[in-house]
Amino acid sequence: MGFGDSQQQQAVVTAQDTSSPAALTLDRVTRRFAGQLAVDALSLEINAGELLALVGASGSGKTTTLRMVAGYEAPDAGAIRLDGRDITSLPPEKRGFGMVFQHYALFPHLSVQDNVAFGLEARGVGTSERRKRALQALDNVGLGPKAARQVQALSGGEQQRVAMARAMVIQPRVLLLDEPLSNLDPTLREEMRTELRATLQRAAVTALFVTHDQEDAFAIADRVALLQDGRLLQHGTPEQLYDRPASRAVAEFIGRAALVPADDRGTHARITLGGVSQDAAVTRVGGEAMLPNALAVLRPEALDITQDDSGWPGRVTARRFAGAVMAYSVDVGGVSLEILTSSRSGAVGDAVRVMLQRDPVALVSA
Amino acid sequence: MSRRTLLIALPLIAALIWIVAFPNVAVIAGSLDGGGMHWVEFMRSPSDREALWTSLWISVASVIASTAIGLPLAFLLQRAEFPGRKVLSAVATLPAALPPLVGVIAFLFLYGESGAITRTVQSLLHLDAAPWALSGPWAIVFVHAYTMYVYVYLFVSAALENYDTSLDDAARGLGHGPIRRFMRITLPLLTPALAGGALLVFMSSLGSFSAPYVFGGGLRVLSTQIINSKLNDAMGVAFVETAVLALSAVAGLLLLRWLEGRRQYTITSKGRAIRTPIRSRGVKLFAIVLSTLVVTILVLPHGMVLLTAFAVDGAWTTQVLPPEYTLDNFRRLLTDPQLLPPIRNTVVMAFIATAANVVVGFVIGYLTVLRKFSGRKLLEILAVLPWTIPPTAIAIGLASTFDSFDPWHGKVLLVGTFWILPLAYFIRGLPLVTSAVQSSLRQMEPSVEDAARGLGASWWLTMKRVVIPAAKPGLIAGAVLAAITAIGEFVATVLLFTLSNRTISVEVLQQLRSQAFGTASAYSVLLILMTFILTLTARWLQGRSEPMIVQ
Numbered sequence: 001m002g003f004g005d006s007q008q009q010q011a012v013v014t015a016q017d018t019s020s021p022a023a024l025t026l027d028r029v030t031r032r033f034a035g036q037l038a039v040d041a042l043s044l045e046i047n048a049g050e051l052l053a054l055v056g057a058s059g060s061g062k063t064t065t066l067r068m069v070a071g072y073e074a075p076d077a078g079a080i081r082l083d084g085r086d087i088t089s090l091p092p093e094k095r096g097f098g099m100v101f102q103h104y105a106l107f108p109h110l111s112v113q114d115n116v117a118f119g120l121e122a123r124g125v126g127t128s129e130r131r132k133r134a135l136q137a138l139d140n141v142g143l144g145p146k147a148a149r150q151v152q153a154l155s156g157g158e159q160q161r162v163a164m165a166r167a168m169v170i171q172p173r174v175l176l177l178d179e180p181l182s183n184l185d186p187t188l189r190e191e192m193r194t195e196l197r198a199t200l201q202r203a204a205v206t207a208l209f210v211t212h213d214q215e216d217a218f219a220i221a222d223r224v225a226l227l228q229d230g231r232l233l234q235h236g237t238p239e240q241l242y243d244r245p246a247s248r249a250v251a252e253f254i255g256r257a258a259l260v261p262a263d264d265r266g267t268h269a270r271i272t273l274g275g276v277s278q279d280a281a282v283t284r285v286g287g288e289a290m291l292p293n294a295l296a297v298l299r300p301e302a303l304d305i306t307q308d309d310s311g312w313p314g315r316v317t318a319r320r321f322a323g324a325v326m327a328y329s330v331d332v333g334g335v336s337l338e339i340l341t342s343s344r345s346g347a348v349g350d351a352v353r354v355m356l357q358r359d360p361v362a363l364v365s366a
Numbered sequence: 367m368s369r370r371t372l373l374i375a376l377p378l379i380a381a382l383i384w385i386v387a388f389p390n391v392a393v394i395a396g397s398l399d400g401g402g403m404h405w406v407e408f409m410r411s412p413s414d415r416e417a418l419w420t421s422l423w424i425s426v427a428s429v430i431a432s433t434a435i436g437l438p439l440a441f442l443l444q445r446a447e448f449p450g451r452k453v454l455s456a457v458a459t460l461p462a463a464l465p466p467l468v469g470v471i472a473f474l475f476l477y478g479e480s481g482a483i484t485r486t487v488q489s490l491l492h493l494d495a496a497p498w499a500l501s502g503p504w505a506i507v508f509v510h511a512y513t514m515y516v517y518v519y520l521f522v523s524a525a526l527e528n529y530d531t532s533l534d535d536a537a538r539g540l541g542h543g544p545i546r547r548f549m550r551i552t553l554p555l556l557t558p559a560l561a562g563g564a565l566l567v568f569m570s571s572l573g574s575f576s577a578p579y580v581f582g583g584g585l586r587v588l589s590t591q592i593i594n595s596k597l598n599d600a601m602g603v604a605f606v607e608t609a610v611l612a613l614s615a616v617a618g619l620l621l622l623r624w625l626e627g628r629r630q631y632t633i634t635s636k637g638r639a640i641r642t643p644i645r646s647r648g649v650k651l652f653a654i655v656l657s658t659l660v661v662t663i664l665v666l667p668h669g670m671v672l673l674t675a676f677a678v679d680g681a682w683t684t685q686v687l688p689p690e691y692t693l694d695n696f697r698r699l700l701t702d703p704q705l706l707p708p709i710r711n712t713v714v715m716a717f718i719a720t721a722a723n724v725v726v727g728f729v730i731g732y733l734t735v736l737r738k739f740s741g742r743k744l745l746e747i748l749a750v751l752p753w754t755i756p757p758t759a760i761a762i763g764l765a766s767t768f769d770s771f772d773p774w775h776g777k778v779l780l781v782g783t784f785w786i787l788p789l790a791y792f793i794r795g796l797p798l799v800t801s802a803v804q805s806s807l808r809q810m811e812p813s814v815e816d817a818a819r820g821l822g823a824s825w826w827l828t829m830k831r832v833v834i835p836a837a838k839p840g841l842i843a844g845a846v847l848a849a850i851t852a853i854g855e856f857v858a859t860v861l862l863f864t865l866s867n868r869t870i871s872v873e874v875l876q877q878l879r880s881q882a883f884g885t886a887s888a889y890s891v892l893l894i895l896m897t898f899i900l901t902l903t904a905r906w907l908q909g910r911s912e913p914m915i916v917q
Contacts, residue, residue, distance in 0.1 A: 072535055092538045105536035109554045118550075122541030170540060 021048040021206045022083045022173045024069065029078035031064050031230075038064045040230040041078065046174075046208060048083075051200055052235075053221035054210045057253075061230035062210045063178060069208060070176050071095050082173065093122070098167030098205075099176040103183065104159050106151040112162055113138065113147040119170040137169035138162070141199070157188050164196075168203060175200070177209035181216050193219040214254055218242075226250055234285075242299075246285040248364045251297045258337045262296035264363055271296050271356070273312040274333035281359040293366035300327070300340040302358040311353030312337075316346045330354055371737045374729060379741055382748040386793060388776055389763025390612070390755065396766055397605035404602035408610070414603070417586040418610060424503055424510070424578075424587065425571035425618070431511035432567045433560065436518025439660075444526040447641040448650060450657035457664045462516040463897055464667060465854025467871050468890040469513050470576045471878060472667030473500065475674055475887075477508075482670060485686040501583035509577045512667075514570055518563035525559035561626040568618045572611065573756030575857040588614075589758045593861060596762070608762040612755050619754050668894065674887035682883055695888035705885070707866075708873040709892065715784075715867065716852035719791035723848045726792075727799030728837060734800075735807040736815060736833070746800075753797035757790075761858035764790055784867045790858040795848030799841070806840030807833075839908060846904040850897050 024046040031039040039061040046052045054062045067073040069080060071092035079088045087095060098119075106115050117134035125133070138144045141161040151159060160180060167175055180196065181189050197220045200207050211217050217224045218238040225235035233253075234246040245251035251259060262269040262282075269282045284291065305328060314332035321327075328339045328346055337354055346352050397404055408414045443455045464472065476483045479496045487497050500508075533555070537547045575589040582590060588611040595604035644650050675695055677688030699705050727749075733739070734746045752760060768780035768789075780786040814836075818828040856871040863872050870889050877886035 070535075070539060072538075092535070093541045093543060095539075096541070097539060099536065099539045101532045101536060103530070103532065105530065105532040107533060107536075107551060118537065118542075119540030122543075122546070166536075166540070 021204055023048045024174055024206060024208065025079075025081040025084075026065070026069070027079045027081065029065070029068060029075045029080060031061075031068060031073060032076050033064075037230050039068070039075075042227075042230070042232055044225055044232065044235065046206055048206055049204045051197070051207045051209070051220060051222045053217035053224045054208065054227060055212070055214055055217045055224055055253075056227035057212060059229075060227040062212075062227050064230075065227070066176055066178055066208065066210045069174070070097055070099055095174075096170070096172060097174045097176055098170055098172030100160075100163045100167050100178065100180045102179040104163040106159055106162060106166075108150075108152055110151070111147070112143065112149050112151055112154065115151060115162060116166045116169050119166065123170065133169055134165075137165040140168075141165050156183055156185075157192065160184065160192065164199065168199075168205075172205065175203075175205045175207040177207065179211055180209065181211070182213070189216075196220055226253060228253070244283050244285050244362055245297060245364055248295060248366065251295075251362065251364050256300055256338055258298045258335065259295040259364070260298060260335055260337075261366070262294045262361075262363060264290045264292075264294040266290055269294060269296060269361065269363060271298075271361075273335060273354075274314065276310070276312050278310070278312065278356045280356050280361045282363045283360045284363050291363055291365050294363045295366050297362040297364060298337060298356070300338040302356060302361065303337060303339040304341050304355050304357045305330070305339060305343055305346050305352050306355045308353055308355060311355040314352055314354055316348050316350045316352055319346065319348055368737075371733065371739050375733055375737075375739055375741060375745060378726070378729065378733075379745050379748065382745070384776060385789065386748050386751050386796075389760070389767040390751075392767045393605050393608050393612075393759065393763050396601065397609045399602055399605075404606045407603055408606040411603075413586050414591060414607065417588050417591040417607070418614070420503065420586060421572060421588040421611070422614065424506055425568050427503075427507045428510035428514060428571040429564045429567045431507055432515040432518045433564065435511060435515035436563065437522055437560070439515070440519050440522035440526060444523055445641060446653075447643040448653040448657070450654055450661070451641075454657045454661055457661050458519060459516050460664050460668065461513045463894070463901070464513060465850075465856070465871070465890075465893045465897065466513070466574070467576045467856045467874055468671060468854070468893055469667060470509060470580045471874065471886060471890060472671045473509050473512070474580060474878075475670045475883070476666055480682075480684065482687055483666075485684075489686065499583075501581055503585060505581040505583075506574075506577045506585075506587075509581065510567070510571050510574065514567045517566040517570075518560070521559040521563035521566075522556060525556050529555065558626045561622045565619065565622040565626075568622065569615055569754075569756070572615050572618065573758060573857065575758060575860070589756065589857065592758050592762060596765070596861065601766070604762060605766070608759045612759040615756050615759075616754055671887050671890045671894065674883050675891040677884040677887070679882040679884040688883070692884075695884045698885070699888055699892065705873070708868050708870050708889070711867050712853050712869045712871075712893075713896075715788045715791060715869070716849050718788040719795055719852050720845055720849040722788075722792050723795040723799040724841060724845050727796060727803050727844060728834075728841060730800045731803030731807055731837060731840070732833060735804050736812060749800040750797040752793045757794060757855070757857040758861065760793055761790060761861040764793075764858075765862060781862070782864055784864075786862050787859060787867055787869070790862055791848075791852040791855060794851055794855065794858065795844075798847045798851065799844035802840035802844030802847070803837050804840070806837050810836040842904050842907045846900050849900050853896050853900075854893055 026042055026044040028041040028043055029039060030037070030041050042061075042065060044052070054065060056062045064073060068075050071087075071090060075088060079086055081087065082095075107118065110118065113131065113134050116137050117130040120130045120133060135144060135147055138147050141164055143158060143161055143165065146154065146158065151162060154162065160183070163180075181192055184192055193216060200220070209220065214224075221238070223235060224238055224241055226233040226241065228249055234241060234250045236244075241250065241254050245254060248259065251257055260271060260273060262271045264282070266288075267281065268279050270277050270279050280296070282296075312332045314330040314337065316328055317331050317336070318329040319326065322340075325340045325342055326344050328341070330337050330339060330352060332354060339354065439458060443451060443458065461469065473481075475481050477498075478484065478500045481500070484496050484498065484500075487493075488495070491497065499505075529552075533551055534547055537551045542550070573589060575593075578585060578587045578590050588607055592604050592607045592611065595601070595607060644653055674682070674688060676691040676693065677695075678690040678692050679695070681690045682688035699709065730745060730749045734742055734749075755763075764786060765781055767776070768778055768786060770777050771779045780789060810833075815828060815832055818832045819825075823831070854871065855869070859869050859871055860875070863869065870893055874886045874889045874893075877883075877889065
């Protein structure tokens, strides 16, 4: 190999010297495609050892953000910093990051073990040491016995684990994951969520992962950042995003909810449906100021079906058995409410009352 | 296995054994006549050994040269964005549109001893003689590289289009530099495409006749040796030479197929194929200059033939460009009773061969893809066999099989008649149409045919509304390729033609020999024009065809 390569290996090795997890900062990062803003002045802090999920619908700019962090795209403006050092113009091969690609991008002409060892080769690790460490990494994901296989002979879940092993074996300063679970079938997906979180926590690696699936994000990440049209809507723990959405857009995207008009009265709000009012304690993100056009975020599990006259009057329009609970759709004065409850009493067409079971209720501006 | 299937398949297999397989057997048998003494003669002859060796190394050199041009060009046009890219990619496949002999004479007019480029360089440098001689093995490799790099270019371009670029991203993220990424990831994954392109170049070079014939300068290669032996009536040696040529082709085929198969991977996901814009000003300027130069080189042969077509015969001697121009050449082609028949012959014979190809190719495609019967594999092999045999070998086989009337030995007299050439063209076109039809029909969900029958459609209605529309794209593409091959055919033609069915190619050579460059070029322009019209017709028909039935 040429002179250029050995020089580059040096650079990678220096980047590796401090192998403790690093903090990643995105500072007003902006990217345009053909004049269109794909990512709009996005600022984010990812602490050392933290797992941050970037969630958004397709076209929200999450993959572009990931590719900029990895170095495959250059931002048009803004900076990306690693432990305070500006890495915005550093090419991907010198960042020392690990990446798990959406379709894994396993090299089809190399064996499982050679795929995993490939990154060590760039770091000048000798052949036997390379093989040893690759095998170790494969053992860690339970694929040691399949080291000699061709990657195409593996199942989807196994390929995903090889991709993980390949990214982890180089002890990356930051691990990037692009929709790592999207190619798996639902049962396997649930299993892999738990496994992935455990692996990432054990490795204590700083990780940024992109997904359109909020359940993946909630199950795996410490914190979640929600993107829409290239802009950051809100970031925080999964609980914060679910219980205290900062805006109507967040409330609509995260979880299921009915958004109904409410009369904001400071510490509580009055919600009137079908001529009946119920009061509830409220939370608002962004201060105590009352909202003139408030919407209450009614989560299905915060509601229950009763015969109590103080509840909103409605009629059951659909009923779905979901194992532990029953899911009802109830029409209350033209508003459809979704209710998850253990009660199985209502039938389709029944007149029922809907009680607000749990506060506080989140208020967002209409 | 239905009775109707067998009723069609069995006679077809028998006919193909007769016209495709039997001539090859005849060549081998002929070479063994006299107890192998011709083989001994071949091996003792220094000129034959030289011819074999030269044929092989010229073919290998042509593969290397074509790859050296086609591979970087494919990368440049698929991966980079620069001013002039669209023009360059529009003309990149132009050399393949030149009929073999026409390409050769275009090079003669441009780079030959008294060619336009040669004379220009000579006068610019004030030289007494031509700065180079377009003669010998390197001249042949030069012409081959120009016309055949297109195969490598097309194969690699197609592979790059389906290439998952996230593999490169992954290697990059793991810390590998550009050279290592290319050597370890990109190149191994392109191996099947490269092997496919190389195979086509190797086979075409091995069978190439016009370039060695015109530029060889006394150099011996197998295809010219065969013709010499035949002209000297040394048929025994001609058979041995033909067998050796065919065996070399088959050996090359097996080698490259093995390479291709050993490295066949399915890339599961399709990456985003992004063209990187060239940003630096200097590089951009360089790209503009370079692509202008390449476009010029690619367009020059067509332009030169077109220009010479208006030159007065015999007037162009030592000038850079022909000095006098006239429309007379074209007028004479269409009025002179001596000059018109080759045009009519070319069109009529190409039409007969292509029409037969369409019918037979469709039936074989249908039987081999959608029907199951014993003998299916044999039918398929017989149909694609001519593809592996150099055209010279096909011609020698036909010449020795259909040279007399002897039904007991499977012989009828066709040599010296009109029908020998349409038969040769039919055989050469058969693999093209058959494989195109097969690939179209393979895209059709087989149950669609059953579904049509299940809905009560008759066999004929099912054919008309389901099977033929599904086969149509392949039929059109294959038919046009076969027709283009037939009208420009030279190698087999020169071995089998008679005065009454001589073609445009044969006439181009005659005119060239009598220094009638204008007339030769006017004929060549006619060939290019026919190729062009056929290509346009194919596009028009493809555009009109009904949406394909895909699973």
